[in-house]
Amino acid sequence: MGKIDYKKRYKDLYLPKTTPAEINVPQISFLMINGKGNPNDEAGEYKEGVDLLYALTYTIKMSKMRGAAPAGYFDYIVPPLEGLWWLTNSDKYDFAHKDKFCWTAMIRQPEFVTKEVFSWACKEVQKKKHLDTAKARLEVLEEGLCVQCMHLGAFDDEPATVAKIERFIADNKLESDMGAARHHHEIYLFDPHKIDIVKMKTVLRHPVRRKEHA
DSSP states (O other), X not given: OOOBOHHHHTHHHHOOOSSOEEEEEEEEEEEEEEEESOTTOTTSHHHHHHHHHHHHHHHHHGGGGGXXXXXXXXXXXXXXXXXXXEETTOSXXXXXXXXXXXXXXXXXXXXXXXXXXXXXXXXXXXXXXXXOOTTOEEEEEEEEEEEEEEEESOGGGHHHHHHHHHHHHHHTTEEEOOSSSOXXXXXXXXXXXXXXXXGOEEEEEEEEEEOTTO
């Protein structure tokens, strides 16, 4: 069996069309780190958090090469970086105030990654890379009913795609469910440092609920 590529196995989650559509997102296990601040700050909390996520993720992926493969291990392509974004005390997602962002950076994990595997990876990263893993956690997220759409191009142009999502929500007897528990979600299919910005693809996803009196 070849490497499992989650983007290809679950195309409905990772490769939506450029027109909005409903989706029911199942339970998915992630490595997560929470933080605040502008993600573009090179010396900021976001970059530090993402670096830690990748250190843990690749430690788990390469465990087989070190003779420490967990039970049920299978080879896989590391899933893309994802993020939940919100502003404190607001159900709106405002692109104009990046310094006020709250976020959860996260990377999907294979099904064999348990709390024990996560704990082992943390110890390995602490020992070999001397990184503080205290902020990282392994958590199952079940987003449920959402509307998503593929965004093409720069992050700063996302408001146009978000507007399409909001129109779809209004036209389909739905309403936004963003708030304290559910947030704007982005999935980064390409590294902006390695590809022309105009070719970037980002999945944008908004939690919704059906109107009680449609």
